[in-house]
Amino acid sequence: MSKKQKKMLTRIIIAAVMMIGLNFVPVDGIVRFGLYLVPYLIIGYDILKKAFKGILNRQVFDENFLMAVATLGAIAVAIYENGDYTEAIAVMLFYQIGEFFQSYAVGKSRKNISDLMDIRPDYANIERNGSLEKVDPDEVEIGTVIVVQPGEKVPIDGIVVEGNSSLNTSALTGESLPREVNLGEEVISGCINMTGVLKIQTTKEFGESTVSKILELVENSSSRKSRSEDFISKFAKYYTPAVCYSAVALAVLPPLVRMFGMGLSPDWSIWIYRALTFLVISCPCALVISIPLSFFAGIGGASKEGILVKGSNYLETLSKTKYVVFDKTGTLTQGVFEVNGIHHNKIKNEELLEYAALAESASSHPISKSLQRAYGKELDRSRVSDIKEISGNGVIANVDGHIVAAGNNKLMKHLNISYIDCHSVGTIIHMAIDGTYAGHIVISDVIKPHSKDAITALKQAGVEKTVMLTGDTKKVANQVAGELGIDTVYSELLPGDKVSKVEELLEEKTKRSKLAFVGDGINDAPVLSRADIGIAMGAMGSDAAIEAADVVLMDDDPMKIAKAIKISRKCIRIVYQNIVFALGIKLICLVLGAIGIANMWLAIFADVGVMIIAILNAIRALFVKRL
Amino acid sequence: MKKTYKIEVDCANCANKMEDAAKKTVGVRNAVVNFMTQKMIVEFEDGQEINAVMKKVRENCKKVEDDCEIYL
Numbered sequence: 021m022s023k024k025q026k027k028m029l030t031r032i033i034i035a036a037v038m039m040i041g042l043n044f045v046p047v048d049g050i051v052r053f054g055l056y057l058v059p060y061l062i063i064g065y066d067i068l069k070k071a072f073k074g075i076l077n078r079q080v081f082d083e084n085f086l087m088a089v090a091t092l093g094a095i096a097v098a099i100y101e102n103g104d105y106t107e108a109i110a111v112m113l114f115y116q117i118g119e120f121f122q123s124y125a126v127g128k129s130r131k132n133i134s135d136l137m138d139i140r141p142d143y144a145n146i147e148r149n150g151s152l153e154k155v156d157p158d159e160v161e162i163g164t165v166i167v168v169q170p171g172e173k174v175p176i177d178g179i180v181v182e183g184n185s186s187l188n189t190s191a192l193t194g195e196s197l198p199r200e201v202n203l204g205e206e207v208i209s210g211c212i213n214m215t216g217v218l219k220i221q222t223t224k225e226f227g228e229s230t231v232s233k234i235l236e237l238v239e240n241s242s243s244r245k246s247r248s249e250d251f252i253s254k255f256a257k258y259y260t261p262a263v264c265y266s267a268v269a270l271a272v273l274p275p276l277v278r279m280f281g282m283g284l285s286p287d288w289s290i291w292i293y294r295a296l297t298f299l300v301i302s303c304p305c306a307l308v309i310s311i312p313l314s315f316f317a318g319i320g321g322a323s324k325e326g327i328l329v330k331g332s333n334y335l336e337t338l339s340k341t342k343y344v345v346f347d348k349t350g351t352l353t354q355g356v357f358e359v360n361g362i363h364h365n366k367i368k369n370e371e372l373l374e375y376a377a378l379a380e381s382a383s384s385h386p387i388s389k390s391l392q393r394a395y396g397k398e399l400d401r402s403r404v405s406d407i408k409e410i411s412g413n414g415v416i417a418n419v420d421g422h423i424v425a426a427g428n429n430k431l432m433k434h435l436n437i438s439y440i441d442c443h444s445v446g447t448i449i450h451m452a453i454d455g456t457y458a459g460h461i462v463i464s465d466v467i468k469p470h471s472k473d474a475i476t477a478l479k480q481a482g483v484e485k486t487v488m489l490t491g492d493t494k495k496v497a498n499q500v501a502g503e504l505g506i507d508t509v510y511s512e513l514l515p516g517d518k519v520s521k522v523e524e525l526l527e528e529k530t531k532r533s534k535l536a537f538v539g540d541g542i543n544d545a546p547v548l549s550r551a552d553i554g555i556a557m558g559a560m561g562s563d564a565a566i567e568a569a570d571v572v573l574m575d576d577d578p579m580k581i582a583k584a585i586k587i588s589r590k591c592i593r594i595v596y597q598n599i600v601f602a603l604g605i606k607l608i609c610l611v612l613g614a615i616g617i618a619n620m621w622l623a624i625f626a627d628v629g630v631m632i633i634a635i636l637n638a639i640r641a642l643f644v645k646r647l
Numbered sequence: 648m649k650k651t652y653k654i655e656v657d658c659a660n661c662a663n664k665m666e667d668a669a670k671k672t673v674g675v676r677n678a679v680v681n682f683m684t685q686k687m688i689v690e691f692e693d694g695q696e697i698n699a700v701m702k703k704v705r706e707n708c709k710k711v712e713d714d715c716e717i718y719l
Contacts, residue, residue: 070713077710083660123657130683243681243688253663309659309682316683 021124028120032113035063039109048103056105064091064112081260083303087115090299094620097293111300111624118628122309125635129313133320133642139191139210139231141175157226168218174211177229178220180204185216192234193575194326210234233566237328241319244331245312248595252311256304263302263610270614271295290616297613300623301606306631310598310638317641318591325644326574327584334570337553338588342533344483344581345522347547348490348500350540351557352578353465357387357447359394360466364440365451365459370395372451376461378404379417379424387447390463410434414449425452432457445499465492467500470579475504477582481589484533487525489518489547518547526552538581544568555581586647594641598634605630648691652701653718655685661712668707674700687717 021029038059047055061068064087071088074080094108143154145167152167157175160166165181168174174187186198192210201207207220210231226232271294275286315332322329329335349355362369377395380388381404392399406418413434414427425435432439432450437457442448446464450457475486487508490497497511510521526535537544537551545568548554556569557576566572573580609626612618618626656662662682669678669687674695679688689704691697698719705717 073713077713079664079711082664082712083658119658126659126683130685133683240688243679243684243686245679253666256660256663304660305658308663312659312682 022127025120025124025127028116028123031062032116032120035059035109035113038062039106039113043106052103053099053105056109060091060095060105060109060112063109063116064088067112067115081264083260083305086260086264086299086302087112090296090620093292093296093299097289097296101289107620111620114624114628115300115303118305118631121628121632122305122635125632125639126309126313129317129639129642133316139173140235141173141209141231144175144226145169145172157229160222160226162222162225165219165221168213168220170213170215170217172213173231174207174209174213174218174220175229175231176220176222176226177207177209177224178222179206180218181221182219183216185218186214187211188214189575192230192326194324195575195577234328237330237566237572238319238323241329241331244333246315246332246336248336248592248599249311249315249332252307252599256308259304260302263298266610267295267298267302270298293620294613294616297618297620297623298610300620301609301613301627303627306602306627306634307599309631310602310634311595313635314591314594314598314638314641317639318587318594318644321591321642321644322584322587325580325583325587327580327587328566328572328574329584329588330570330572334553335588335591337534338536338571338585339592340532340534341536341553341585342482342484343487343525343529343535344478344485345487345489345525345535345537345551346506347518347537347539347544348488348492348497349465350576351538352471352488352504353467353500355465355540357390357463358466359390359461360446360464361444361462363442363444363460363462364457367453367458372459372461375419375422375424375453375458376426376449376451378419379407379415379426382407383409383415387449387463391449391461422454426450445496464496467503468576468578470577472504474578474582475506477579478585481582481585483585489513489521491515515543515546518544519550522547522550526550536581538578540576555584557581583644583647587644590644590647591641594637598637601637602630602634648693648695648697650689650691650697652687652689653685654680654687655716655718656680656682656712657714661715664711665708665715668711669704672700672704672707675704678704 042055045055067084067087070084074082074085091108091112094111095105098105098108141157144157144160145152146155146164147167160176166176180201180203184202186200187207188198189195189211198214209229271292275288275291278284279286315335318335319329346352362372365372373395377391377399380391381399381401404417404419408416410431413431414425416423416425425431426449428448429439429450432452435452437452437455439450439457442460442462444462446462449461449463451459478486486506488501488506489510491513492511494511497509501509513521522537529535534552536553536555537547538555538557539548540557548556548568553571554569555571555573557573571584605626609618609623613623656665659682662680666678666680669675669689674692675689676692677690691700701719708715708717
């Protein structure tokens with residue numbers, strides 16, 4: 021609790037005790053008035069002061085002015101009528117309790133949410149003359165070797181030059197499984213080193229490191245305001261003056277009508293009292309606070325799950341997503357080619373792979389890399405000689421004295437070797453050893469383990485259409501889409517075609533439903549920005565993706581897409597609940613106040629109570645773990 | 648030219664009023680007040696003396712909400 025809040029709490033307690041205590045003091049007239057004035061001033065002096073200053077600055081319709089008029093008015097009515105000053109004090113008291121709660125709750129949740137996103141490292145360790153020195157990460161130059169001990173945060177992006185360890189990436193990705201890092205591997209700032217000491221050579225400045233980029237993004241996110249927020253701040257601008265004018269009308273018109281139109285007594289004090297009740301209800305605070313708080317909590321909750329949303333407006337758009345368009349490679353598939361099958365071979369699988377890997381050992385093509393990976397053992401280059409690469413066909417090489425040919429069907433035709441066609445989808449490498457066919461190896465991109473579930477989850481979350489765009493061949497595209505249950509596929513697209521396809525889809529859908537494009541952030545920046553909402557995944561360490569997208573998934577699990585949509589829906593639902601609830605209660609109280617059923621007590625309860633409930637409801641947006 | 652300033656303001660509606668007041672200040676192209684992070688992001692018009700404009704912004708904000716602070 022801050023100093024300001026403590027002082028407020030003391031004032032509230034003193035005023036409340038005095039107000040109750042004065043009920044048992046039997047005094048009348050001017051003495052009674054004087055006694056009651058004490059708690060009133062204790063609880064309300066700052067409001068009166070602010071109201072006065074507001075008038076000087078021509079800010080008439082602020083809540084201080086309203087509360088001042090309402091309570092002073094109530095005191096005036098009490099002097100004239102029955103000497104019941106409790107109501108005026110109570111109204112001021114509850115108003116202050118409401119303000120106190122608001123400042124406490126908002127401060128508290130702001131702190132909670134900021135703590136949640138607090139991944140900022142405070143220092144970096146540099147080894148100098150054999151001892152570790154803590155320096156400001158900002159001062160570390162590119163290429164410096166920093167030391168990260170167990171339990172510390174990696175402060176700057178870099179490459180491991182000594183040691184191995186497991187890293188906790190949960191602050192970045194929401195993924196609780198630790199990640200192993202070894203010599204020569206890249207590490208990303210913001211991860212927590214868990215087991216061993218790591219020496220890291222930095223590859224970026226602190227300001228350009230992942231952790232800085234993320235912090236910048238998260239801190240600025242709630243500055244992009246959603247339409248609901250704009251609506252509320254506009255509404256607040258008109259609501260308060262409107263209620264004030266109706267209060268004036270309520271105080272003046274009915275008595276005049278009664279006096280001149282109906283010949284009854286005007287009952288001034290009754291109508292003035294009702295008008296004062298109006299003023300109490302006219303404060304827009306519950307609405308104005310709960311909407312940005314809901315969005316802030318929603319964004320905070322999402323970032324805990326490794327989903328970074330760049331603004332409240334994107335959260336709003338995300339909740340209306342009906343079309344989800346995927347890029348294939350790297351998004352639904354691993355983007356890494358793997359040996360998926362070995363067919364029709366006469367010799368053992370391992371032996372065939374060994375020959376293939378050796379023959380291709382000079383090439384840096386992804387295909388040869390995947391062969392080497394599948395072989396898994398160290399390659400002895402000295403066993404290979406006379407490598408002849410036939411561009412677009414494959415290679416012929418001498419391995420252990422055998423002539424090994426590895427390549428596509430063109431190579432086999434060229435060498436006049438009869439081969440067996442493959443039914444599997446992917447890249448086929450036919451093998452021939454000493455001029456006889458030795459079988460073929462199938463290499464294909466692998467679908468991510470969660471892709472199928474992710475598509476199902478999206479459908480359950482109310483997404484109407486899933487589309488896949490790919491530059492890959494039709495055969496591969498259809499097979500992947502069929503396996504995953506994707507509705508529409510467009511294949512053999514050039515990067516430019518993807519933009520025009522997305523534009524076609526944007527035309528096709530209705531205006532209210534939104535289109536999301538999901539890509540890996542590499543080469544698809546134009547599409548990411550063209551879609552209603554661009555989602556980049558696997559963004560750890562990729563600046564381009566963080567720049568181009570509206571929503572950034574820190575790891576590359578496609579399940580997070582459905583989760584992001586669910587989080588946004590929950591958040592928007594809470595926003596609407598708060599708008600309807602707060603406005604509804606206020607309108608009901610206005611009506612009840614006008615016809616004399618609701619008194620000032622009910623009005624202040626409506627005001628403060630609604631605000632407290634709205635704030636508590638807003639904080640619910642933070643809890644997204646089980647969505 | 649965009650700059651971010653730390654602010655202190657207690658109520659959300661006051662934050663909205665500050666945003667309005669800042670927007671109306673001469674030399675300011677656009678301003679956003681983020682109540683949750685207690686920050687004000689001001690975009691200045693070209694060729695403006697930033698410090699002078701910000702003093703004016705603070706003055707205008709104080710007029711609409713006495714109980715606020717902008718840390719320049």
